[in-house]
Structure formats: C-alpha cells, structure tokens
Amino acid sequence: MNKKNTFFSILIPSYNRPEELRRNIASILKNSFTDYEIVISDDNSPKRNDIKKVISTFKGDPRIRFYSQSENLKEPGNKNFLIQVAKGQFNIILGDDDTLVNNALSKIHSFISKNPGYDIYGLGYKIVDENNFNLSIHKAPKKISLNNIKSKKLLLEAGTLPMTIFHPATFCCKAGIELGMPYRNDVGIGEDMFFIFEAVLTDTSLIVIPEALFNWRKVQDIRSVQQGNQSAEHLASFKSKTKIYNKLKSKNISNKEIENYFNSLLYRTKLMYIEVLRDKNLEFIKLNKDYELKMIEEIERVNLSIFWILRIKFIRFERLFELIYLFGFLNTTFMMFEFFGVKFKSFIRFFISHKKFNA
Secondary structure, eight states: OOGGGOOEEEEEEEOSOHHHHHHHHHHHHTOSOOOEEEEEEEOSOTTHHHHHHHHHTTTTOTTEEEEEOSSOOHHHHHHHHHHHHOOSSEEEEOOTTOEEOTTHHHHHHHHHHHSTTOSEEEEEEEEEOTTOOEEEEEOOSSOEEOOSHHHHHHHHHTSSTTTTTSOSSSEEEETTHHHHSOOOSSSTTOHHHHHHHHHHHTTOOEEEEEEEEEEEEOOOOGGGOOHHHHHHHHHHHHHHHHHHHHHHTTSOOSOHHHHHHHTSHHHHIIIIIHHHHTTTOHHHHHHOTTSOHHHHHHHHHHHHOHHHHHHHHTHHHHHHHHHHHHHOHHHHHHHHHHHHHHHHHHHHHHHHHHHHHHO
C-alpha cells in the first residue's frame, strides 16, 4: 500500500483478547468506506496464538497487516510501533475491545473533507458494557474547534474536557503528529492524556466531530461495582496526573497566559488535588512516599479552605456552566437530555440485573 492512496490507518494495539479483537475487526470491515488499512500488533500476550488464529480468519483481506511482538513493549510502546509502520494519511488508534459504529469511517472522511487542515479530529463515543448495551453517550452537540485559550485550559484540566465530548485514547490524527510526540511509558495509565496535553501546549490544532463514532467497552461486573473501586480509580488517576504534571513542567510553553495558569494552584487543584479531596483520600497520600512534602502541604491547605470545599462540592455545576460556555444553553440542554436518557436506560437495566443476581 502506498502512503498517498491510503486514507486511514486503523491501528489496533492488541493484548490477550482474541474474541474482542474479532468483533473489533468485523466492525471496521462493515464500513462502506474502503480506503483504509488495519494494522494489528499483539504485544507478546499469553493468548498470542489464539490472536493469530483470529487474524487468519481475515487473511483474504489485503488491507489487514499483523505483527506479533517477540517481547512485551507495554501499551505506549506498542502504540508507537504501530505509528511507525502506519502508511495512511490519518491514524486512528482503536482499543482491541472497542468497535467502530456503522459508517464511522465515511462520516470521519466526510468531516475531514469539509473541515480540512486540522491536526487532530476528536471523535464522540458511546460507553458500552460487555453485552454491547449502551451505558452512556459522550459527544459534542455541534462541531467545535478547541484552539482558543479558554478551551485549552479546559483540556489541560481534564475535567469537563475531553471525556465529555471525545475520548483522549481514540481520535483521528494526521500522520506524523504522533511521531513527533510519541506515547510515553513513564506517566502511569495516562499516556493518552499526556499526548493531548502535549498537543495543547505545542499549539497542535484540534476540532471535535459531533457524532458518537465508536463504542468504548467497559466491563460491568455487578460483584465489583463498589465504592471502594471508584475510590481506587480516583487514586490511580491522581497518581498518573501527578506524573504527567511533573513531566510537563520541563516543557517550554509559548503562550504566557497558559504558562501562568499551568503553574498556578488553581490548575494543580483542578487537575490533581480534586481527585484526592472528593474521596477524602488525603491520609493515604500523606503515607505515600512518592509525593513531595510541598505537594502534601498544598493539598492540606486546599482541604482547609472554605472556598475550595464549596467549589469541590459543587464541581458538577461548575462543569455544567463550562459546557454552556462552549456550546450555549440550548445545545447544552439537548446534550444533557440525551446523556441522561441513555444513563437512565442503563440504570434500569442494571437495577433489573442486580435484582436477578441477588435473587
């Protein structure tokens, strides 16, 4: 395949999920748009032979390329490998257990044709469970370019943006951008968010397509849905965001307003500290030797501030006003109706399943 005549490279970092990978590939092949390649890299997983068997069932399609790593690269390294061997004009990294919606590629191609010149095209998405039932929908009510100072700050906070309207791990990226900002293996679970932050700080242009174009799979095991798990997720997020912040501190930030915000207590609280304080995990952080005393003291000061106590308590309202700023009142209202409509259906289904499980 020649780089000039392949539009999309669909890049799939694979690890130990052969049946999910089968569904993933099938969802791509269903698309009516055909100018793409599928590149899969198994990261030396225990089920690599099963994955090879899955790939062999699609061997008649010349658009599919498969690589089997001889040693484990870890997810960031596997993504970087895929970026290096991709031949398309645009890359889309898709998790091996995620799926494209029908005609997603046609819609992305059409949007790019009508809105050329951007480096990154954010994709709306649905969160689905292991049975492919919708849990929630996350998409913009209209197309939006996130290149002004306010939207860049919101992206850097990782609160309202990006997850509300596009996923930081799966987007459409112009070839070459990711080669210049490779995925890192030293920021915990946050290599995708680090890439988005780095894109913001280097003035990489970004626009969001206002459609849900892929399904992001999230396993819902009734036995594991406990408050403790949610708290553990917040602590893992805090740890990762702390690593991201410390790595980015050494970057040269060209915009003075963004640089001042990045170095402010307001930013550190909204990015990192809120993860700890909303779950009252401060004591755990204080006992952990990974964090600097200066940071712990700063978190303690925030925790004693009436201003911050109230702000954290009403953070959802603040984020609602941020959406209104981005999209206007009517668009945000329609967006919320759609979001909570899907969530309500998901809750009813969970409630029925929970009753059956306890019966």
